[in-house]
Amino acid sequence: MTVVDTIVYRPVRDELAYTFGGRMPVAHLRSGDVLEVFTEDCFGGRVRGPADLPSQVCQMPYLNPVSGPFFVEDAEPGDTLAVHIMSIIPAREWGVSSTFPHFGALTSTSHTATLQPPLEERVWVYGIDRDAGTVRFQATETDHNVDLPLEPMIGTIGVAPGGFETRATIVPDTHGGNLDTPLVRAGTTVYLGVNVHGAMLALGDGHARQGEGEACGVGVEIATVTTLAVEVVRKTPTVWPRLETDTGIASVGCARPLEDAYRIAHTDLVGWVADLTGMDTLDAYQLISQAGRAPIGNVCDPNYTVLATVDTALLPGGCAAYGGVHARLRRAAEPR
Amino acid sequence: MTVVDTIVYRPVRDELAYTFGGRMPVAHLRSGDVLEVFTEDCFGGRVRGPADLPSQVCQMPYLNPVSGPFFVEDAEPGDTLAVHIMSIIPAREWGVSSTFPHFGALTSTSHTATLQPPLEERVWVYGIDRDAGTVRFQATETDHNVDLPLEPMIGTIGVAPGGFETRATIVPDTHGGNLDTPLVRAGTTVYLGVNVHGAMLALGDGHARQGEGEACGVGVEIATVTTLAVEVVRKTPTVWPRLETDTGIASVGCARPLEDAYRIAHTDLVGWVADLTGMDTLDAYQLISQAGRAPIGNVCDPNYTVLATVDTALLPGGCAAYGGVHARLRRAAEPR
Amino acid sequence: MTVVDTIVYRPVRDELAYTFGGRMPVAHLRSGDVLEVFTEDCFGGRVRGPADLPSQVCQMPYLNPVSGPFFVEDAEPGDTLAVHIMSIIPAREWGVSSTFPHFGALTSTSHTATLQPPLEERVWVYGIDRDAGTVRFQATETDHNVDLPLEPMIGTIGVAPGGFETRATIVPDTHGGNLDTPLVRAGTTVYLGVNVHGAMLALGDGHARQGEGEACGVGVEIATVTTLAVEVVRKTPTVWPRLETDTGIASVGCARPLEDAYRIAHTDLVGWVADLTGMDTLDAYQLISQAGRAPIGNVCDPNYTVLATVDTALLPGGCAAYGGVHARLRRAAEPR
Amino acid sequence: MTVVDTIVYRPVRDELAYTFGGRMPVAHLRSGDVLEVFTEDCFGGRVRGPADLPSQVCQMPYLNPVSGPFFVEDAEPGDTLAVHIMSIIPAREWGVSSTFPHFGALTSTSHTATLQPPLEERVWVYGIDRDAGTVRFQATETDHNVDLPLEPMIGTIGVAPGGFETRATIVPDTHGGNLDTPLVRAGTTVYLGVNVHGAMLALGDGHARQGEGEACGVGVEIATVTTLAVEVVRKTPTVWPRLETDTGIASVGCARPLEDAYRIAHTDLVGWVADLTGMDTLDAYQLISQAGRAPIGNVCDPNYTVLATVDTALLPGGCAAYGGVHARLRRAAEPR
The missing domain is CATH 2.60.120.580 (Acetamidase/Formamidase-like domains)
Structure with a gap:
C-alpha cells in the first residue's frame, strides 16, 4: 500500500x-x-x-x-x-x-x-x-x-x-x-x-x-x-501541454491565428503517436488525419487553444504514455 | 400519402x-x-x-x-x-x-x-x-x-x-x-x-x-x-450554409484565418438562436458561449471550415427551423 | 519604326x-x-x-x-x-x-x-x-x-x-x-x-x-x-501577378491571413531573383531579407495584398525580366 | 544652456x-x-x-x-x-x-x-x-x-x-x-x-x-x-509604442495574425491624429486611409510588427505630439 x-x-x-x-x-x-x-x-x-x-x-x-x-x-x-x-x-x-x-x-x-x-x-x-x-x-x-x-x-x-x-x-x-x-x-x-x-x-x-x-x-x-x-x-521533456484520459490522448496548441494552434497540436500529436506506436511519421499523420478530433478550447485569450486528440482504442498496439503514469495515478486516486 | x-x-x-x-x-x-x-x-x-x-x-x-x-x-x-x-x-x-x-x-x-x-x-x-x-x-x-x-x-x-x-x-x-x-x-x-x-x-x-x-x-x-x-x-434567405439533425442545429463558416470561420459560424448561430427562441441577441450569445460546440471541418481547403452547433434540447422553447422542413423530410425519408 | x-x-x-x-x-x-x-x-x-x-x-x-x-x-x-x-x-x-x-x-x-x-x-x-x-x-x-x-x-x-x-x-x-x-x-x-x-x-x-x-x-x-x-x-508562365518599374521588380501575394500574402509574395520574389541572377535560392532569400521592401496593398478585400519588391540596382548582375519586355514597352510608350 | x-x-x-x-x-x-x-x-x-x-x-x-x-x-x-x-x-x-x-x-x-x-x-x-x-x-x-x-x-x-x-x-x-x-x-x-x-x-x-x-x-x-x-x-499614458521623426509620426502594432498588427497600429494612429488635430474620428480614419503608410517591421518574431505612419505635413494644423518633446530632444541632440 x-x-x-x-x-x-x-x-x-x-x-x-x-x-x-x-x-x-x-x-x-x-x-x-x-x-x-x-x-x-x-x-x-x-x-x-x-x-x-x-x-x-x-x-x-x-x-x-x-x-x-x-x-x-x-x-x-x-x-x-x-x-x-x-x-x-x-x-x-x-x-x-x-x-x-x-x-x-x-x-x-x-x-x-x-x-x-x-x-x-x-x-x-x-x-x-x-x-x-x-x-x-x-x-x-x-x-x-x-x-x-x-x-x-x-x-x-x-x-x-x-x-x-x-x-x-x-x-x-x-x-x-x-x-x-x-x-x-x-x-x-x-x-x-x-x-x-x-x-x-x-x-x-x-x-x-x-x-x-x-x-x-x-x-x-x-x-x-x-x-x-x-x-x-524524470528526464522526459514535454514541449506543449498534453492530456491523457482513460480513453484518449491529446496535445494542446496555443497560438494565433487559430490554424497555428491547430498545426502545433496536430504536429505534436503526430509525433507522439509515432513514438508510442512505432509507426512512421507519415503513417501517423495519415491515421490522425482520419481518426483525430480537434476540439477548440478558447478563441478569446491572448493565445487561442486547439487540441488534437485521438482515442487510444484507434491506435494500433495500444498506448502507455509517459510510462503509464496516468493509469498509476488513476488507480491511486480511487477511493480506498 | x-x-x-x-x-x-x-x-x-x-x-x-x-x-x-x-x-x-x-x-x-x-x-x-x-x-x-x-x-x-x-x-x-x-x-x-x-x-x-x-x-x-x-x-x-x-x-x-x-x-x-x-x-x-x-x-x-x-x-x-x-x-x-x-x-x-x-x-x-x-x-x-x-x-x-x-x-x-x-x-x-x-x-x-x-x-x-x-x-x-x-x-x-x-x-x-x-x-x-x-x-x-x-x-x-x-x-x-x-x-x-x-x-x-x-x-x-x-x-x-x-x-x-x-x-x-x-x-x-x-x-x-x-x-x-x-x-x-x-x-x-x-x-x-x-x-x-x-x-x-x-x-x-x-x-x-x-x-x-x-x-x-x-x-x-x-x-x-x-x-x-x-x-x-420560399422567401427565406440563408447567408451561410446551415445544417439540422434530429438533435441539433449548426451554422457553417468558411474563411481564413480559422478564427474568422469560427466568428462567422458563431455570429450566424447566435442570430439564428435569437430568431428561433425569441431571446435577446446577447442572451443568445451567452447561451451559445456555454452550450455550443465548434467542430472544425477542414484546415486545408482554400477556405477553412468551422461549425457552430448546439443541441436543440438546450434551447429554451424548442426549435422549428425553416418551418419544420427537417422533420417533414425526415419522415418522408423513412421506409414506407 | x-x-x-x-x-x-x-x-x-x-x-x-x-x-x-x-x-x-x-x-x-x-x-x-x-x-x-x-x-x-x-x-x-x-x-x-x-x-x-x-x-x-x-x-x-x-x-x-x-x-x-x-x-x-x-x-x-x-x-x-x-x-x-x-x-x-x-x-x-x-x-x-x-x-x-x-x-x-x-x-x-x-x-x-x-x-x-x-x-x-x-x-x-x-x-x-x-x-x-x-x-x-x-x-x-x-x-x-x-x-x-x-x-x-x-x-x-x-x-x-x-x-x-x-x-x-x-x-x-x-x-x-x-x-x-x-x-x-x-x-x-x-x-x-x-x-x-x-x-x-x-x-x-x-x-x-x-x-x-x-x-x-x-x-x-x-x-x-x-x-x-x-x-x-510566349511560353513563360507566371503564377502570381508581378510588376516591373524602371527601378524595381515586385511580386504580388493575395491571401488571408495577411502573413500568407507576405509569404506568397516573398517566396515568389526569392525564386524570381534566383532565376534572374543565377544565385542559389538561400542566397536570394538572404539578399531579399536585407534589401527587400514589403508594401501592403489592401487589408479590406476578400484577399489581402502584400507586395515583395526590390530595387534592381541592389541585384548583382542586373535584371532583364521576361526578356526585357518592360524596357521595350517603356520605350514604345514614349512620345514620338 | x-x-x-x-x-x-x-x-x-x-x-x-x-x-x-x-x-x-x-x-x-x-x-x-x-x-x-x-x-x-x-x-x-x-x-x-x-x-x-x-x-x-x-x-x-x-x-x-x-x-x-x-x-x-x-x-x-x-x-x-x-x-x-x-x-x-x-x-x-x-x-x-x-x-x-x-x-x-x-x-x-x-x-x-x-x-x-x-x-x-x-x-x-x-x-x-x-x-x-x-x-x-x-x-x-x-x-x-x-x-x-x-x-x-x-x-x-x-x-x-x-x-x-x-x-x-x-x-x-x-x-x-x-x-x-x-x-x-x-x-x-x-x-x-x-x-x-x-x-x-x-x-x-x-x-x-x-x-x-x-x-x-x-x-x-x-x-x-x-x-x-x-x-x-508626465501623466500621459501610451498604450502601444509610438515613434516620431522630423517628418512623421507612427504607431506600432505587435500581434499575430499580421492583420491584427495592422489593425492595432492604425486604430492607434487614427485616435492619435484625431487628438492632435481636433478632427472627428471618422474624418481621421478617412485621412489616414488615403495618406497613411503601413511599413511592415517583422514577420518572424513571436508577435509580428506593422507600423501605421503619416507625414505630419499631411495633417491639417500641424502636430505637436507629447508637448513637443521630439523637437526639444532633437535640438538638445545637436552638436553644441
Missing part, C-alpha cells in the same frame, strides 16, 4: 497569484502527493450579481487568480510534471458569466482592433445544482431559462515558464496557463514540461461548464475545491 | 463538373423529389493503389468532381434549398487517401508558402467493410493496422454562387461547396441559400470518414450512391 | 463587367497595340455627394465595374501577358471615398464577424487639381482640409482565372483583380499569367491615391482614361 | 539581459540625460563566420541580449518615456546574418508547425564600410556580391511590461521589445508607456540594415554604440 500525503491549501486573498513564474512557492509537494486546493473564480469572487460589472468591480491586472505556486520536489528542467485531476467540486451554489468590453470572440478586441464601440457589458448568474448535475441559464431580457449539464473543469493550470519569463495567468502557452479546455476535468492527467527547479505548479479559473471556444470570453465561472495528484516523470 | 418522384442519376465521366456555377443542369427536381445520385471520389477514381500518385494520375483542375448541377424548380434567389441526406452508400469496397505536394494542414502550401520542399507524396488504401461498419487503416512502412468506424459523409455539396461567380469545387464558401464536415451525413438536412434561378445543386467528394480538420488534406475518399430529398423554402 | 495600333474603348453602362471570366470580349488586341480605355469608378459613378450613401445608391453585385474584357491575340495558357501602364488620367474633377457598412480594416466585417453594429456610413468628396497635382481632403465634421499628392493608380486589373472559374471583380488572386496597390501606376508593367485563350484582360477601379492597406476599404475613387500597351510573352 | 549629463555604459558579458522586466537596474537616468550605450549583437557576438552556426554556438534562451535596464527617475506608471535616438554607430567592421532552423517568414516554424525538415542553416558575413555608408552582401554559393546602403537601426528597445510580467527580449508587444522596424534609427524619438516605477529601459539587437519583414528572421546583426536622450512625459 502506498502512503499518500494529502496537502490541503486554501489561499487568503493576498496569496492569490496573477502570474506563472516570478512567485515564491506557497507549499511543497512530492511525487505521489495529493493536493486539495481551493481556487477562486476568474473575478476573484467580486462578481455576484447583475450590478457587479467586471470592468468596474475588478481592477487590471488582478484578474484570473490562481492558487499556488506549488514547488514539486525533484522536478527539474527536462522533466515532465504529471498532474492527475481527481475531482473538481464547485465551491458555491452559483456561477457567473459576463460580456466584457472588447473581449471575446464575437467582438472587436484590443488586438483585433476596430473603431467600433464595445458591446454592452452584462452579467449572467447561473444556479448550480450539484445533486441534479445542472447549471441553470437564465436569460436577462426575457423569461427563457434552461438547465445545462454541470461539467466542472479547470480553465487555468500551468507551471513557471522557461527563459526567465513571467506570464500573466490570462495567457495560455507552452507552460500551460489559461488553456480553457473542457478536457481538463476530473479523470484527466495533464502533462506539463518542467522549465524551472520545482516546476511551480499553480491552477485556478474553474468553470461549471463552457462552450467550445468560450465565445463571449467568459465561462460559467466558479470557485472550486480541486483535488489532484502529482508525479514527476 | 405523398407521391414522391425518385430521380436516379449516374454521370458518365464527361458529365462530371468541376465548378459550382457556369454549368447547364443535368436534370430537374421538384420540391419533395428524391434523388439517388452516384458521386465519384475526389480523384475521379484514378487513384487505386500506392503507385497511383495523385499529382501524376490526376490533372489540374480535374479534381474533386461533383455530380450535377440539378435544377430545382421554383427555387429563386432569396429562397433556401433544404437538402435532406437520406443515405450515403460507399460504391466500392475500398477508399483511398494520400498526401499531396504542398497541400494539407501540416505542410507549407501554395498560400502558406515557404522555401521548403514538399513532404513525400504517398497513397493509403483502406478496405471498407460495410457489414462490419469499418474502414481498415493499414500503415505503409510497418505492419500496423486498425479498424476505424465507417462514417460516410459528403465532402462537397452546394449551389451556384451569386454575383455571377463560378467557383472551383475545391472551394467552400457561402454557396456551400467543399465544406468537408462529417456532419453532412445521413440524417442531416443541409440549408443552402439560393443565388440563381433553379439553385443548381451539385454534390460529390464522399468520405468513408475523416478526422476533424482533414489534416493531411485528404479524407478516406470514396465514390458513393447518395440519396437525398429536396424542398424549397 | 514600329507601327502601333491604338484602340480606343469607352464602355456604355451596360457593357461594364463585374467579373473576371465568364464574359465575351469587347475588343481584340495584338501584341504591341496601345489601348486607351475609359474606366468607371468603383461605385459606377453613382456616388457624387454626401447624400449618396453607397449602400443605398449601389446595388450588389454591381460594384467595382471593369472595362473589358479584351481578347489578346496569340495569348494562350502558359504565356504571360505584359501590360505596360502608359498613363492614368482622372476623368473628372472630383473623386469620392466612403465608409461602407461592415467593410474595411478598422471595423468588423462579413468575415471578421462580430455582434457589433457597423460604423456610420459617410461619404467624402475630394477635389482633384490635375495642374497642381493634388487631391483635396475636406473633413466632414470640422473645417480641416489638406492637399494630398495626386498619384493616380488602377485598383483592379486582371485576366480570366483558370480552372473554369469566374471571380467577382472585388477579389484579388492569382489572375490579378482587385490588387489595390499604388504601384499599378503610370510607368509600371504588370505581368499576368494567361489562363485562357485570349487572356481576357480587363481593368477599372482607379484611385486618385490611396494609403497603404486602404484602411477604410475605399480609396479616392475616380473614373479614368487609362492608356496601356500589351505584349504576350 | 542646459546642463546635460552623459552616462556611458558598456556591459560585461554577465550583465547582458535576456528579458524586459525581472531585472535590477544597471544605472539611473534623469530626464534630459544622454546615454551612450554599447549593445551586443543578437548572437552575443558568437557568430563570426560561416562555421559558427547559431544553433550550435548559441544556447537558448541566451539570444538577443539587451543592455540595461536603466532606471529612469520620476518615471511612473501612467507616464510616457520619450527616448530620442541620437546616433547608432556599428561597433565592428562586420555584421552577420543567418538562417535558423524553423525560424523566419519563409519556413515552417515552432508555431506554424509542419512535418517538414528545416531549411539549411547558413551564415552570411557582411563587410561594413562606415565611410562609404555601405554593407556588402556576398553570396555563399556563387561569386555574386552587392553593396547595400548602411542604415543602422536598433531592433529591440523597450521598458518593463505591466501586470507583473517578464518577457523574453525576442518578443515585441505593448512594452516595446523586439519591434524590428528600420524606423528606430538616428533622429527618431520612441514613445513607450511606463508600466513600473523607473520604467526600466533597455535596448540592443542593432542591425546594419534589414528588409521589411526581416524575411529570413535575422537582419544584418551588429554590435553598436548607441547614443540617446530620455525625457519623461
Whole structure:
C-alpha cells in the first residue's frame, strides 16, 4: 500500500497569484502527493450579481487568480510534471458569466482592433445544482431559462515558464496557463514540461461548464475545491501541454491565428503517436488525419487553444504514455 | 400519402463538373423529389493503389468532381434549398487517401508558402467493410493496422454562387461547396441559400470518414450512391450554409484565418438562436458561449471550415427551423 | 519604326463587367497595340455627394465595374501577358471615398464577424487639381482640409482565372483583380499569367491615391482614361501577378491571413531573383531579407495584398525580366 | 544652456539581459540625460563566420541580449518615456546574418508547425564600410556580391511590461521589445508607456540594415554604440509604442495574425491624429486611409510588427505630439 500525503491549501486573498513564474512557492509537494486546493473564480469572487460589472468591480491586472505556486520536489528542467485531476467540486451554489468590453470572440478586441464601440457589458448568474448535475441559464431580457449539464473543469493550470519569463495567468502557452479546455476535468492527467527547479505548479479559473471556444470570453465561472495528484516523470521533456484520459490522448496548441494552434497540436500529436506506436511519421499523420478530433478550447485569450486528440482504442498496439503514469495515478486516486 | 418522384442519376465521366456555377443542369427536381445520385471520389477514381500518385494520375483542375448541377424548380434567389441526406452508400469496397505536394494542414502550401520542399507524396488504401461498419487503416512502412468506424459523409455539396461567380469545387464558401464536415451525413438536412434561378445543386467528394480538420488534406475518399430529398423554402434567405439533425442545429463558416470561420459560424448561430427562441441577441450569445460546440471541418481547403452547433434540447422553447422542413423530410425519408 | 495600333474603348453602362471570366470580349488586341480605355469608378459613378450613401445608391453585385474584357491575340495558357501602364488620367474633377457598412480594416466585417453594429456610413468628396497635382481632403465634421499628392493608380486589373472559374471583380488572386496597390501606376508593367485563350484582360477601379492597406476599404475613387500597351510573352508562365518599374521588380501575394500574402509574395520574389541572377535560392532569400521592401496593398478585400519588391540596382548582375519586355514597352510608350 | 549629463555604459558579458522586466537596474537616468550605450549583437557576438552556426554556438534562451535596464527617475506608471535616438554607430567592421532552423517568414516554424525538415542553416558575413555608408552582401554559393546602403537601426528597445510580467527580449508587444522596424534609427524619438516605477529601459539587437519583414528572421546583426536622450512625459499614458521623426509620426502594432498588427497600429494612429488635430474620428480614419503608410517591421518574431505612419505635413494644423518633446530632444541632440 502506498502512503499518500494529502496537502490541503486554501489561499487568503493576498496569496492569490496573477502570474506563472516570478512567485515564491506557497507549499511543497512530492511525487505521489495529493493536493486539495481551493481556487477562486476568474473575478476573484467580486462578481455576484447583475450590478457587479467586471470592468468596474475588478481592477487590471488582478484578474484570473490562481492558487499556488506549488514547488514539486525533484522536478527539474527536462522533466515532465504529471498532474492527475481527481475531482473538481464547485465551491458555491452559483456561477457567473459576463460580456466584457472588447473581449471575446464575437467582438472587436484590443488586438483585433476596430473603431467600433464595445458591446454592452452584462452579467449572467447561473444556479448550480450539484445533486441534479445542472447549471441553470437564465436569460436577462426575457423569461427563457434552461438547465445545462454541470461539467466542472479547470480553465487555468500551468507551471513557471522557461527563459526567465513571467506570464500573466490570462495567457495560455507552452507552460500551460489559461488553456480553457473542457478536457481538463476530473479523470484527466495533464502533462506539463518542467522549465524551472520545482516546476511551480499553480491552477485556478474553474468553470461549471463552457462552450467550445468560450465565445463571449467568459465561462460559467466558479470557485472550486480541486483535488489532484502529482508525479514527476524524470528526464522526459514535454514541449506543449498534453492530456491523457482513460480513453484518449491529446496535445494542446496555443497560438494565433487559430490554424497555428491547430498545426502545433496536430504536429505534436503526430509525433507522439509515432513514438508510442512505432509507426512512421507519415503513417501517423495519415491515421490522425482520419481518426483525430480537434476540439477548440478558447478563441478569446491572448493565445487561442486547439487540441488534437485521438482515442487510444484507434491506435494500433495500444498506448502507455509517459510510462503509464496516468493509469498509476488513476488507480491511486480511487477511493480506498 | 405523398407521391414522391425518385430521380436516379449516374454521370458518365464527361458529365462530371468541376465548378459550382457556369454549368447547364443535368436534370430537374421538384420540391419533395428524391434523388439517388452516384458521386465519384475526389480523384475521379484514378487513384487505386500506392503507385497511383495523385499529382501524376490526376490533372489540374480535374479534381474533386461533383455530380450535377440539378435544377430545382421554383427555387429563386432569396429562397433556401433544404437538402435532406437520406443515405450515403460507399460504391466500392475500398477508399483511398494520400498526401499531396504542398497541400494539407501540416505542410507549407501554395498560400502558406515557404522555401521548403514538399513532404513525400504517398497513397493509403483502406478496405471498407460495410457489414462490419469499418474502414481498415493499414500503415505503409510497418505492419500496423486498425479498424476505424465507417462514417460516410459528403465532402462537397452546394449551389451556384451569386454575383455571377463560378467557383472551383475545391472551394467552400457561402454557396456551400467543399465544406468537408462529417456532419453532412445521413440524417442531416443541409440549408443552402439560393443565388440563381433553379439553385443548381451539385454534390460529390464522399468520405468513408475523416478526422476533424482533414489534416493531411485528404479524407478516406470514396465514390458513393447518395440519396437525398429536396424542398424549397420560399422567401427565406440563408447567408451561410446551415445544417439540422434530429438533435441539433449548426451554422457553417468558411474563411481564413480559422478564427474568422469560427466568428462567422458563431455570429450566424447566435442570430439564428435569437430568431428561433425569441431571446435577446446577447442572451443568445451567452447561451451559445456555454452550450455550443465548434467542430472544425477542414484546415486545408482554400477556405477553412468551422461549425457552430448546439443541441436543440438546450434551447429554451424548442426549435422549428425553416418551418419544420427537417422533420417533414425526415419522415418522408423513412421506409414506407 | 514600329507601327502601333491604338484602340480606343469607352464602355456604355451596360457593357461594364463585374467579373473576371465568364464574359465575351469587347475588343481584340495584338501584341504591341496601345489601348486607351475609359474606366468607371468603383461605385459606377453613382456616388457624387454626401447624400449618396453607397449602400443605398449601389446595388450588389454591381460594384467595382471593369472595362473589358479584351481578347489578346496569340495569348494562350502558359504565356504571360505584359501590360505596360502608359498613363492614368482622372476623368473628372472630383473623386469620392466612403465608409461602407461592415467593410474595411478598422471595423468588423462579413468575415471578421462580430455582434457589433457597423460604423456610420459617410461619404467624402475630394477635389482633384490635375495642374497642381493634388487631391483635396475636406473633413466632414470640422473645417480641416489638406492637399494630398495626386498619384493616380488602377485598383483592379486582371485576366480570366483558370480552372473554369469566374471571380467577382472585388477579389484579388492569382489572375490579378482587385490588387489595390499604388504601384499599378503610370510607368509600371504588370505581368499576368494567361489562363485562357485570349487572356481576357480587363481593368477599372482607379484611385486618385490611396494609403497603404486602404484602411477604410475605399480609396479616392475616380473614373479614368487609362492608356496601356500589351505584349504576350510566349511560353513563360507566371503564377502570381508581378510588376516591373524602371527601378524595381515586385511580386504580388493575395491571401488571408495577411502573413500568407507576405509569404506568397516573398517566396515568389526569392525564386524570381534566383532565376534572374543565377544565385542559389538561400542566397536570394538572404539578399531579399536585407534589401527587400514589403508594401501592403489592401487589408479590406476578400484577399489581402502584400507586395515583395526590390530595387534592381541592389541585384548583382542586373535584371532583364521576361526578356526585357518592360524596357521595350517603356520605350514604345514614349512620345514620338 | 542646459546642463546635460552623459552616462556611458558598456556591459560585461554577465550583465547582458535576456528579458524586459525581472531585472535590477544597471544605472539611473534623469530626464534630459544622454546615454551612450554599447549593445551586443543578437548572437552575443558568437557568430563570426560561416562555421559558427547559431544553433550550435548559441544556447537558448541566451539570444538577443539587451543592455540595461536603466532606471529612469520620476518615471511612473501612467507616464510616457520619450527616448530620442541620437546616433547608432556599428561597433565592428562586420555584421552577420543567418538562417535558423524553423525560424523566419519563409519556413515552417515552432508555431506554424509542419512535418517538414528545416531549411539549411547558413551564415552570411557582411563587410561594413562606415565611410562609404555601405554593407556588402556576398553570396555563399556563387561569386555574386552587392553593396547595400548602411542604415543602422536598433531592433529591440523597450521598458518593463505591466501586470507583473517578464518577457523574453525576442518578443515585441505593448512594452516595446523586439519591434524590428528600420524606423528606430538616428533622429527618431520612441514613445513607450511606463508600466513600473523607473520604467526600466533597455535596448540592443542593432542591425546594419534589414528588409521589411526581416524575411529570413535575422537582419544584418551588429554590435553598436548607441547614443540617446530620455525625457519623461508626465501623466500621459501610451498604450502601444509610438515613434516620431522630423517628418512623421507612427504607431506600432505587435500581434499575430499580421492583420491584427495592422489593425492595432492604425486604430492607434487614427485616435492619435484625431487628438492632435481636433478632427472627428471618422474624418481621421478617412485621412489616414488615403495618406497613411503601413511599413511592415517583422514577420518572424513571436508577435509580428506593422507600423501605421503619416507625414505630419499631411495633417491639417500641424502636430505637436507629447508637448513637443521630439523637437526639444532633437535640438538638445545637436552638436553644441
